[in-house]
Amino acid sequence: MTKKIKSIDLELKNNPELLKAWIKQQALDLGFSDCVVAEPDNRAEMAHYQRFLDLGYHADMDYLAENLDKRADPTLLVPGTRSIICVRMDYLQHKPQARYIPDTPDMGIIARYARGRDYHKTMRGRLKQLASRIEEKIGEFISRPFADSAPILERPLAAKAGLGWVGKHTLIINKQAGSFFVLGELFCSLDLPFDTPVKAHCGSCSACIGICPTQAIVEPYLLDARKCIAYLTIEYKGSIDMALRPLIGNRIFGCDDCQLICPWNRYAQLTSIDDFHARHGLDDTDLLSFWAWDESEFLSKTEGSPIRRTGFQSFKRNVAIGLGNAHYSEKIVQALSIKHAQHNDLVYEHQDWALQQQLKKASSKTT
DSSP states (O other): OOOOOSOOOHHHHTOHHHHHHHHHHHHHHTTOSEEEEEOSOOGGGHHHHHHHHHTTTTTTOGGGGSOHHHHHOGGGTSTTOOEEEEEEEEOBSSOOOTTOOOOOTTBOEEOGGGSSSOHHHHHHHHHHHHHHHHHHHHOOOOEEEESSOSSOOHHHHHHHTTSOEEOTTSSEEBTTTBTOEEEEEEEEOOOOOOOOOOOOOOTTOOHHHHHOTTOOEEETTEEOTTTOHHIIIIIOOSOOOTTTHHHHTTEEEOOOHHHHTOGGGGGOOBOOOGGGSOOTTTTSOBHHHHHTOOHHHHHHHTTTSGGGGGOHHHHHHHHHHHHHHSOOOHHHHHHHTSOOTTOOHHHHHHHHHHHHHHHHHHHHHHO
């Protein structure tokens, strides 16, 4: 159904610079932390991206190798696109201690972006609101919102428009806000002036490369997902390599280490969005409590959460690995000695491994 336009602001409609400034103000008003306008062209990025694929660093995420034409030319994804409005949402509820990795091996660590509601719906919803505000002001135009939901190389788009620069860990870093934020895009048919890149400020720092528990950042700006804890604990549904299990530690959904160590995150901003606030104690729950969850509790406490993506069995697999890496505890040994009917063979395999790890620790205490 076509919206009725009360009165078109012709001055705004006919002045691209003025319109862009107005759109940015509306974006901030809607809770976005920043807003830039990118040219819909990622062809310069494709050689680097193709190398990533050729090396097999996308693991079993075969969809990353599809629609390469659309990744290079976003106008093929949404015909009529003339510019892309790129936004960021900060998601920190509490500011972490600068350049510090917490040592809490008995707690279940969930990546900070995933402790509240799933940001994808929040991001798309607010981008739709932004599009509606623009349409109410200047009339109909083509638009489509995205939040990590299509074949879009969103980080290069954001970087080329100055939202930040791509860090050596492959995430976007903003000089005033660090990297604890998520990205979204509004493809549109508006002829808006493009913003320009900012200078990269990683310099000789390689803290993110050195801190990565599994050494997944194989070289600056290149990540091997097959080793990445975020991939292993979220996307991967199989048996995790024995050599990687001890390195995963107590990270049961994602990993923030490369961000926590980054010196630019001393400037990280707190979120103004309630949806990012932790729910159900997901920022402060021990591994044994997570292990006690049955499937109904998992579904209840992850409703509307990104954690649903990994599924019950994979989540319990992750918790089992965490228990194996935790401090020795008789309670952990007792819990791991019981096989739950709701668990599948994948969980049992990792549970058996975890139990052996705990028993080894018990043995070393007595020798």
